[in-house]
Amino acid sequence: MSTQEARERLELLQGTLDLLILRTLIFGPQHGQGIARAIHLASEEELLVEHGALYPALQRLEERRWISARWGTSANNRKARFYSLTPAGRKQLVKESTKWRRLTTAIGRILGPEAEES
């Protein structure tokens, strides 16, 4: 379903995209392309957000009132739809990141020290 890239990239786990979007928006309002870009950069180019999934995700978060959106002008003077975190979204982010940390720690424990890999 995604455009196949030559380089192998990490697939996003189901449900993590929402969390990443919320996390990204903590720095202030951002448009869709900016969010995708931010996730891409922040993950040290490991994660490439499939844009086909990004917009439905934004739509979903907006419907749950975790983010809000309005049309604005980008840094290079282009009209874009800017998303920002709502108080409910902020709360959701805290909840979700705690959950995620606990999950990854637990999985990490099971997988054992990283050294054994490679």
Next chain:
Amino acid sequence: MFRTRRKPNEFSAEIEAHLQLETERLQEQGLSAEEARAAARRTFGNVMQAEERFYETGRWLWCDHLWQDVRFSLRMLAKSPGFTAVAVLTLALGIGVNTVIFSAVYAVLLKPLPFKDSDRLVFIEKKNPPRGWVRNPISPAEILAWRNESGVFEDMAAFSGSSCVLTGVGEAEEDPCEVASSNLFPLLGVTPFRGRIFSADEDKPEGPRVAILSYGLWQRRFGADDAVIGRAIELNGASYTIVGVMPASFSHLYATPYGTVPEMWVSGIGLSPEDTSNNYFAIGRLKPGISLQQAGTQLNQVSVRIDQVHPDLKGWRAQLMSLRVMLSGDTRSALVVLMGAVIFVLLIACANMANLLLARGAARASEFAVRNALGASQWRIVRQLLTESLVISLAGGVLGVLLASWGCKGLVALAPPFLLNSAPGLGGGTADLRVLAFALITVLATTILSGLAPALQSARPHLTETLKEAGRGSLQGPRSRRFRGALVISEIALAMVLLVGAGLMVRTLTLISRVNLGFTSAHVLTLRVPLSGPRYKEPQASVEFWRRVVASVEALPGVESASVSRGLPIGDWAGQFFTTADQPNPPAGHVPDANYVVAGPDYFRTMQIPLRRGRAFDEHDTASADRVVIVNEQLARMYWPGQDPLRKQLRMGTAASTSPWLSVVGVVGNVLSQGPDYGFHAEVYVPYQQFPWVVSPDDLVVRTASTVGPASITHAVVQEVHRVDKDRPVADIRTMEQVLRELIAQQRMMMALLGAFAGLALVLSALGIYSVLSYTVAQRTREIGVRVALGAQRADVLRLMVGGGVRLAVFGMAVGIAAALALTQLMADLLYGVRATDPVTFGAVTIVLGATSWLACYLPARRAMKVDPIVALRYE
């Protein structure tokens, strides 16, 4: 859920902005504009898919599809106006007749009665099955014993229908009124609109005489004047004080069973435990949790005790009916039959519709195959087809409800008066929400019944075959053919049942109107002039009144003869005990009884009741002459079998009676005095000039010459009455023919309605066969061409085509006859003189249906016969 959604084009704008931003960023990194644009697009992925996905999460998809389907359906239906018109009209008729009959069923059988806890109200009469009495008024002795001793009633109120001549307020007028006990109103849960109800003190016969007015009477005669309370009026010559007015909503339904709609209620019922005269009805309110059956058992135990105290009440038992059952009476079975009939009509309409849809589905097979190939799921196509059915059914429903509002008016016009009395809501038509809800349910049921099977059938993917055979459209598998066959068979079977029902009603009506009633009803006018008040206190005064009225009416041009009576043939019945001199002491419970008629000299000549023996009454049968009586043949046969009835002696009353002995001077023919359903009863006739104090006559009967319509002399007759006494109200002006029409009004209504429904069923099912055969012929044109080319004769082709259809019809008729044999039992009590399995009716109906089916097969088959093999083989 109904928040405003983002519009898809706004979403596209957002994506466009995204692509722009990305392109610019890549350009900054040194890519050319074109490369940057391509790379941005590449990283974004499938724009179209993103948009689509956005679109799908963005709304209620099914809602959206539904709207698409509806628009598509409307376009498809508009493209074939012929099909649409036939389909909508068929369903409109089916839904329309269902709505009409349901509105009647609702008004008569389902709508709650306008009384407090009406399901606990019971109507109390009595019966004496061994003597053939089923419903009889009851006596105060029984009312008091049943109320006080049975322990099953919260309360029981008594009333007696009567008529009150109201004088002192404008022109004299006679109104139905009711002597009622003071607890009647609280028992029914109604409070007066003005003033008060009766007090217990006013129940006593010697108590103050007070009256309550109906809202209608208060408006009509008293100008809705509030000062009417406390005003004195004169009823039947006695003075009464008005104490209250009932609200407009107060329903007469509790009193309808015996046929009156009271305009006034008067006090002084005076129930006494010694009184055994059967002049009352009672309404009881059962204690909560007591069933009708339990109550019946309890009352029977009380009756056993009554038997001991009052020998003349021996053998009588309470006859309890819930008020609802009492009100609907015979109409219940009539309505059940009609409801069944219209459901059959609807089923036939649905079968026709299913047939049409199947043919249409086959014709559109390639359309579905293409849609299927383009990715539409089978379910999506089924949904599309069901939506088309729904659109058709809804259109049919709307049109049907419009038709129904006319139909309801027609129904009211057809309905017998007693039905209108017991269901005032009958004329309400379709305006009731529940009736509309019913129509909606019918629409949905119709959609499923007519649309589901064809939709499933059409949507089954035959992808490759259909696309390969594109245009040839010979997609009629054995399965589809069997389904069509089943539809035709059930249509014919349903039509058969309806036709048999209608046929039985036609037979009933013919037989019932051919019955010899014992008198000649044509050219007879009857009217009623009640004589009451101080002016007619002396019996001689009323004799004198009638003598003068009869003499002057007989002198009118066009009048052949006139007479007076109390009691008219058909429905005007007065049971009276009598004893004969041969057996003056009959055992209690076996005292003979007869219909008691007071008659004037020319009564038998006027009614044309044949005189078998002896003489009729004449001017000399006056109070000073010997007391005489005329009996009918039935009485003579029962009590003096094989003997000469002339000069036999009998007297009115039971063994204890002290009334004078009467000598039989004549024997007349039997009259069906209670209508054709009840057979002959013993009857006694006494001359009005000898017995005016027993019951004074009040019916004037006039026979006109055969060239004069009896209704045309009404005005002249009323004028003659008023010439004698201008204060007498004249009521119930009817011709005997009218009386007869009312008597058979229910049968007439049933015949008209069942006839109409059966006609509809016949036409629809004939259309059903016709369309299936036409379709088959069209489908098999090529095959027929081959057959003809190979030497088949026209007759062979005809036989082949007609044969297929006729086989279905014969099978359908066989199923129909079997079903009719079982189902017409339901209408057994609506029939007269004919059994539900009447072979003549079944035979006639089979011929009619068979002939119609054959014609419906023959017409399309003739087209097959004319097939030109050259054309047919080229036909592709």
